[in-house]
Ligand SMILES: *[C@@H]1O[C@H](CO)[C@@H](O)[C@H](O)[C@H]1NC(C)=O
């Protein structure tokens with residue numbers, strides 16, 4: 001079948017495709033692409049697993065407007081695109097219909113490519129983090145949906161190729177842009193031969209920006225993090241993505257640490273009750289309540305500041321700690337007396353008011369750090 005062909009390299013010409021595709025295309029009642037909000041993330045799921053999530057014009061016309069909407073929507077921080085099923089992200093453009101249209105002079109032959117390339121460009125110039133989870137076969141049109149985005153997460157199941165020369169086409173969807181920018185002549189080699197890069201090699205080649213084990217990808221997608229009102233759109237760009245990727249290696253952290261307050265996080269941990277959560281609860285219980293609250297706020301604020309502004313903020317915090325109590329007590333307990341038993345003051349989270357935290361961030365006037 002279609003799938004076997006792409007996988008085994010026996011795909012020789014477009015006619016071959018026309019013959020091979022039809023029996024996969026008849027039994028789809030489900031939407032071919034899912035567009036959902038998961039917290040503050042827009043999630044696109046290519047949903048034609050039986051045809052390896054092949055991209056067709058109907059899907060392009062659904063994805064493009066939603067992508068633009070999310071780009072200016074103040075309730076969306078990032079966009080994630082993934083494929084349904086366990087084989088493919090997207091094995092390419094659904095060119096069966098295109099070649100058929102071409103034969104009879106139907107406008108689909110123009111519309112498909114034009115609108116596909118417009119979509120590729122929208123991804124390449126996207127103003128919010130765009131994360132493609134290329135967990136499986138990623139070829140041709142699937143490459144166009146991923147490689148121009150800021151983040152491409154490969155897994156051991158990723159199989160990347162631009163195999164168009166095998167069907168009398170050329171490596172399009174921006175292949176002329178990204179392929180020559182790969183190291184050495186790698187891009188030209190991939191373009192001419194349709195060679196399949198697999199797993200970690202996809203990252204090594206620079207096609208993917210990150211690598212995670214496939215089984216951990218669902219954790220990345222349990223992005224309850226993005227439901228957190230702690231974010232409130234303040235934690236943008238890289239910050240969000242790093243939390244996302246961190247969450248891939250520490251699955252529970254996403255859900256458990258998605259609260260708008262330290263108390264909320266502790267509550268999540270206690271409710272969860274897992275070994276992981278117990279360990280984190282214990283760890284947090286040893287920390288200075290004031291420090292925990294300052295830190296949460298610092299990270300929330302810092303996510304939308306420049307490095308310079310973060311350093312100015314941190315200098316203020318350092319001075320607030322110098323004026324306070326816990327810093328001295330912590331040094332005493334851990335470094336001087338080494339009893340490891342600091343007596344924090346305030347000793348509970350509840351006693352540390354928002355106002356107390358807020359004060360630590362106030363300007364030092366003339367004494368502020370200037371960069
Ligand atoms: C795209 O695929 C879906 C699902 O198979 C189908 O319903 C739709 O007609 C296709 N669109 C085009 C333009 O081929």
Ligand SMILES: *[C@@H]1O[C@H](CO)[C@@H](O)[C@H](O)[C@H]1NC(C)=O
Pocket residue numbers: 074075
């Ligand atoms: C988000 O946009 C809506 C409508 O465009 C507006 O009413 C709201 O104040 C905005 N929220 C923020 C936090 O900017």
